[in-house]
Amino acid sequence: KMLCMLDIRLDGRQTYDYRNIKISFGTDYGCCFVDLGKTRVMAQVSCELITPKENRPNDGIMFFNIELSPMASPAFETGRQSELMVKLNRQLERCLRNSKCIDTESLCVVSGEKVWQIRVDVHLLNHDGNLMDATSIAAITALCHFRRPDVGIQGEDVTVYSTEERDPIPLSIYHMPISVSFSFFQQGTYLLVDPCDREERVMDGLLMIAMNKHREICSIQSSGGIMLLKDQVLRCSKIASVKVSEITELINRALENDKKVRKAGGRCGFAESMPQERITALKTHVSPLEMTDVEEKANEIVLRAEAPPQTVPSPVLPGPGTGQVGEGLQSSWGLEEEEEEEEEEEEEEEEQQHKAEEEVTCVAEEKRGGNCKYLLRFTSLVPDVFVPSCQLQYSQNCTDKFRTM
């Protein structure tokens, strides 16, 4: 919350900044990995010839499936269809299928008998927030990357050519819908783009806007119990259009690179895209830091800071008969009421004994946790002092000093 008000986030981003997006492809056509900061998602597209639906004999079928495996986060369970899974699946379906980004009529082979079923499987590998954006980017990139086998029709016979016989054909994609997620905090006062896992846990609600680079909105979905105002939604859509054009640029560049590498006959694939310099699996990227005014700031802070507190090498004697070793800190254990009562009792006792100068057996009291402050009361005869062993060195000094008194 505090960070929102100061305009910085936990990882140093601004409110409208996306994390680093990295797209890499596997060896097969249609396999794509997307890294959104630490969130990792893998999408794989496959195709199959099946009979079409009865009421749509000329259209191919698109099927989307998102798998939330426990590998991604300890909060996910295998098997059970959790709410999050349904939500993500439905959002992806609405984003990609209802917006008609793929020409389904071109997937028809024999009308009424054989059409292609394109199946997109998305697996979550690591959950660090903003799963929806990562899955939408992965799904659309995988679809752009995918090549389906060529089909030849001669009369009634349909021959499916394998990759060796004829080059596979890419799918005809009209536009690339990409979703942008906005998280709201404190009843809509604060807004963040691309929430990470921690921000997601404390957010009030989420607004997902899917757009393509032609500034057409493909889907809007608000979730969580937030109340929005109309101009908030309009503002979000403006921000989304900017972000979407950036991300589309990135996807196109990644696809271009991959095409070039494959043409040049180079080795490509998942294993190649991971640098093998270290044994450790996680690799953090070198992030540039703003270092220009560091020295000035440091000097300022040093000048403004107070002198460090003097360490007390020997016990302080605040009054006759009392010795004090160390400064105590405030207890943060919340047992304040009890301690205060005890404190008051003790203080009364001390005063009485102080004045009366009665003989008291030495009591080493632990006042207020943390660095212990020991008030050692002594009688005129210096007895054996019972001090906990952790303060043994101090106790030695004490006893020596007081003996001389």
Place this chain on the structure above:
Amino acid sequence: MAGLELLSDQGYRLDGRKATELRKVQARMGVFAQADGSAYIEQGNTKALAVVYGPHEVRMSRSKTLHDRAVINCQYSMATFSTAERKRRPHGDRKSTEMSLHLKQTFEAAVLTNLYPRSQIDIYVKILQSDGGNYSACVNAATLAVIDAGIPMRDYVCACTAGFVDETPLADLCHAEESGGGTSLALALLPRGGHIALLQMDARLHQDHLETLMEAAMTACKGVSKVLDQVVRQHLQEVSALTGE
């Protein structure tokens, strides 16, 4: 699909309405005696039934109890005879689960849940006949049922759909207009403050048209809220007349 003219040259739609006209809304509250609150609504040909139980103790899975608020549990289902083809799976499939989640989200924002800690409010909605605007009919029916149950809410929750054809926004879509492939926006609104509890849109729409579409949907919702208000007052009059006040 291509042959249907959603908006004719004279400005009439398929069922003869003008672009901003809502369908006829008829509603009744207190339909069932067993439930704490119940309501039935007809929006054109879409018929929805809503039943509310609560607030009561959290029955299933005690772990869901919240110490400071009530838990709202929604279930959306469609009758098997509600659509043109018999529905084989009335609830449990993905679309129904998603609708239930959306209903829950909408009512969590509107109901004053912090007045009933550690309890549960159940809202069950069933669609008896589906002709477009399923979600809106559910929300409107559930609002009336919650009011009938006496559970306090921040404001009426009114929902309506809106579409966009030929640069004109259409209010309250019927099934043919929804499935025609054009844009459809579903909006749940709390009319007095203009707060949007749920916003859902499918199919492509250019960004510049978003504002006009949202305006049209919000106006339609305010129209629905007037009707609901009238229904509630009438029901109250009937009930107080019966009890002789």
